[in-house]
Amino acid sequence: xxxxxxxxxxxxxxxxxxxxxxxxxxxxxxxxxxxxxxxxxxxxxxxxxxxxxxxxxxxxxxxxxxxxxxxxxxxxxxxxxxxxxxxxxxxxxxxxxxxxxxxxxxxxxxxxxxxxxxxxxxxxxxxxxxxxxxxxxxxxxxxxxxxxxxxxxxxxxxxxxxxxxxxxxxxxxxxxxxxxxx
Numbered sequence: 608x609x610x611x612x613x614x615x616x617x618x619x620x621x622x623x624x625x626x627x628x629x630x631x632x633x634x635x636x637x638x639x640x641x642x643x644x645x646x647x648x649x650x651x652x653x654x655x656x657x658x659x660x661x662x663x664x665x666x667x668x669x670x671x672x673x674x675x676x677x678x679x680x681x682x683x684x685x686x687x688x689x690x691x692x693x694x695x696x697x698x699x700x701x702x703x704x705x706x707x708x709x710x711x712x713x714x715x716x717x718x719x720x721x722x723x724x725x726x727x728x729x730x731x732x733x734x735x736x737x738x739x740x741x742x743x744x745x746x747x748x749x750x751x752x753x754x755x756x757x758x759x760x761x762x763x764x765x766x767x768x769x770x771x772x773x774x775x776x777x778x779x780x781x782x783x784x785x786x787x788x789x
Contacts, residue, residue, distance in 0.1 A: 634750060634759040637743040641696075641777050642764045644736040648700045648773075651729055652707035653722035660725075662704045668697055675737060682745040688783075692744055695780020696737070702773040744781065757782055 655662060672693055679689030711719070723729050750756055760778045763771045
């Protein structure tokens, strides 16, 4: 029941005319979703640290990429844009996880206290956010090619200041090439 409610809430949030005043607020919503998804990666890293699981899982990543590209295509995204976006988000997530692993190796903690379960709690949240991100990206279209979108998306959020390269990667997947907007 919780998943149905979450999906309905995300759907209503993404519907045109639901309180968003302009393209800038749409881009801000996309930024907020990116942040929310990437912030979860500390908990993913903690789970993997405690269970001694690897950060990289090529088989799972390939399956997620394939399913996400199909979902993005159904949402109306160009397959090359979808692939670039999804691959960038996955790489940004791994950058954050690697950062925490390196930090914890230096600090030598025995275990990270009680992260949520990866399979039953974190992945469903990440999946719902990914669906919302794909819908938001598809909804933005040409707006994401503007310099105003780059100005909203590019600044590193305070939550991700320890790992600015992860944010740069995530935003690159959204904006692709925006050299003229620097």
